[in-house]
Amino acid sequence: MSIPMDGTAVITKGDRNLYIVTGRCLVKGYISRVGVVDCFDTNTGEVVQCITFPIEFNHRPLLSFHQDNILRVHSHRQSVEINLQKIKANKSTTSVPLLPNSCPLDVSHAICSIGDNKVFVCGGVTTASDVQTKDYTINPNAYLLDQKIGEWKILASPPEALDCPACCLAKLPCKILQRI
Structure with missing residues (x-):
């Protein structure tokens, strides 16, 4: 499992799976600047899936599930749809708009x-x-x-x-x- 540092968000799917999505984490002793999704099985206490995807973000991403196996990860600059079954990530054209005061989200929000x-x-x-x-x-x-x-x-x-x-x-x- 990667060690989340900042820009981390959590989403659950059902009663069993907890998905930890982070834009910067420690993987095998090195700081990763790509996104990482770790799926944690709450019944067994094991990490059952780890997926990297080609975007980085410096605020907590906005997460949502689309259909059964598509996890959407949204940030200001880029967004990605991750097929958890096929372990495939596709960049998306949608992104998170700036706040009403024209400021971006950051890790302090x-x-x-x-x-x-x-x-x-x-x-x-x-x-x-x-x-x-x-x-x-x-x-x-x-x-x-x-x-x-x-x-x-x-x-x-x-x-x-x-x-x-x-x-x-x-x-x-x-x-x-x-x-x-």
């Missing part, structure tokens, strides 16, 4: 898949004003991405949104998610 093709994002850092100045500040808003139409919606502004990153990662109910 709390990202949580909820419902059908919806993604909740809060916390993290964002550029303070001009992207050229590289001044960063805490992201004060919470967003919801509808993956079907590829659009972000601002769900909450401060101070309510700043209370949510821990809830988002732990998938605990919070005030914002209860409104959806």
Whole structure:
């Protein structure tokens, strides 16, 4: 099994399989810059499948299952569809749009898949004003991405949104998610 470092997301399929998808990991003592999917069988405690794919990402990827054996991995720059049965990866033309403030996702954002093709994002850092100045500040808003139409919606502004990153990662109910 690879050792996830950053840009890692987890998705389950049924009660038995846990898929760990990472854009940067440690494989046999070396840092890998390709994506890796490890399938972990929760009943046996064994890694039953390990697939590499030709993209890298520097934020937690957005994951979804399409059909039974197709795992979709979406990032800002590239996306890939992985056929878990045929162990084949194909690049996709769809990608994750920038946040409403024109900033990209990064590893500091709390990202949580909820419902059908919806993604909740809060916390993290964002550029303070001009992207050229590289001044960063805490992201004060919470967003919801509808993956079907590829659009972000601002769900909450401060101070309510700043209370949510821990809830988002732990998938605990919070005030914002209860409104959806």
